Amino acid sequence: xxxxxxxxxxxxxxASARNTRLGLFLFFIYLAFYAVFVILSAFWPEAMDLIVxxxxxxxxxxxxxxxxxxxLLALLYACLCRPAVENVExxxxx
Numbered sequence: 001x002x003x004x005x006x007x008x009x010x011x012x013x014x015a016s017a018r019n020t021r022l023g024l025f026l027f028f029i030y031l032a033f034y035a036v037f038v039i040l041s042a043f044w045p046e047a048m049d050l051i052v053x054x055x056x057x058x059x060x061x062x063x064x065x066x067x068x069x070x071x072l073l074a075l076l077y078a079c080l081c082r083p084a085v086e087n088v089e090x091x092x093x094x
Contacts (some may be wrong), residue, residue, distance in 0.1 A: 019081045025072045033069060037062050 039058070040047050048059035 015081075015083070023077060023079055026077055030070060030073055034066060037066060 040062070048057060050058045050060070052058050052061045
């Protein structure tokens, strides 16, 4: 029937491949941040005893920074992986 034909599919990169690459990129950013923490803890433990702010040492501050950065990277990943919303006219309800 005329008018019921679907347009041909557009060959584009699957969203899952893009999301996988993005997730790996963000993971390696976090891995580098965590690796610095481990290296400091293993080879320079005196640095973790340094008082940074309000009587709290660097180990505690860095640990909380790891937790917060993991949460922020997860939010960033969720925002960047959302499907794009196209400009679609919505009907105006009476």
